[in-house]
Amino acid sequence: DQQVKQNSPSLSVQEGRISILNCDYTNSMFDYFLWYKKYPAEGPTFLISISSIKDKNEDGRFTVFLNKSAKHLSLHIVPSQPGDSAVYFCAALPWGYTGTASKLTFGTGTRLQVTL
Amino acid sequence: GAVVSQHPSRVICKSGTSVKIECRSLDFQATTMFWYRQFPKQSLMLMATSNEGSKATYEQGVEKDKFLINHASLTLSTLTVTSAHPEDSSFYICSARKGQGEKLFFGSGTQLSVL
Numbered sequence: 001d002q003q004v005k006q007n008s009p010s011l012s013v014q015e016g017r018i019s020i021l022n023c024d025y026t027n028s029m030f031d032y033f034l035w036y037k038k039y040p041a042e043g044p045t046f047l048i049s050i051s052s053i054k055d056k057n058e059d060g061r062f063t064v065f066l067n068k069s070a071k072h073l074s075l076h077i078v079p080s081q082p083g084d085s086a087v088y089f090c091a092a093l094p095w096g097y098t099g100t101a102s103k104l105t106f107g108t109g110t111r112l113q114v115t116l
Numbered sequence: 117g118a119v120v121s122q123h124p125s126r127v128i129c130k131s132g133t134s135v136k137i138e139c140r141s142l143d144f145q146a147t148t149m150f151w152y153r154q155f156p157k158q159s160l161m162l163m164a165t166s167n168e169g170s171k172a173t174y175e176q177g178v179e180k181d182k183f184l185i186n187h188a189s190l191t192l193s194t195l196t197v198t199s200a201h202p203e204d205s206s207f208y209i210c211s212a213r214k215g216q217g218e219k220l221f222f223g224s225g226t227q228l229s230v231l
Contacts, residue, residue: 109159
């Protein structure tokens with residue numbers, strides 16, 4: 001049962017344009033969401049997060065939007081750069097996630113290719 | 117940012133042998149480390165949570181006798197795949213939590229191929 005879904009396995013965007021990566025979740029207990037970026041042969045690195053008390057969080061070129069009623073979040077990258085080409089994973093934590101026992105549920109990832 | 121080192125990056129072994137994978141936090145102490153497995157085109161699946169000085173907590177469906185986890189110090193956790201079989205072939209990756217924050221720092225992963 002895939003509780004966090006990224007339905008687009010890949011996405012190709014021209015340099016300078018906006019990249020929009022989508023993520024849907026089914027578990028209403030999820031309360032905190034994170035995006036990770038992964039280059040080949042490297043581990044995922046944290047990119048940006050959002051708490052359910054917000055509907056938007058921005059950090060430079062990266063913005064995450066959360067629509068709780070739709071159980072949907074998206075990552076916007078503007079403007080996209082070739083160095084953004086990577087696999088992006090969304091992940092979720094349940095309510096009451098504080099403490100060492102908390103654990104992330106990951107989506108299947110979306111491979112972003114930013115072309116020149 | 118914090119650095120987590122994972123070795124080896126790739127291992128090929130014969131069926132029936134055991135393989136040990138190391139995960140080290142290089143510049144911070146990690147009271148909690150996590151071990152994940154990823155099959156092709158699937159998400160990272162948590163296998164177990166490793167707390168320093170105590171027994172690991174395994175996720176449902178993960179055999180603790182097959183996947184031995186040792187977290188002997190605040191900077192090192194090991195995963196040993198015992199009596200590996202071809203179906204154990206997968207990408208294994210560790211992560212470490214720095215302090216009580218929710219940011220996790222990941223190792224670079226280990227691609228295990230069992231012949």
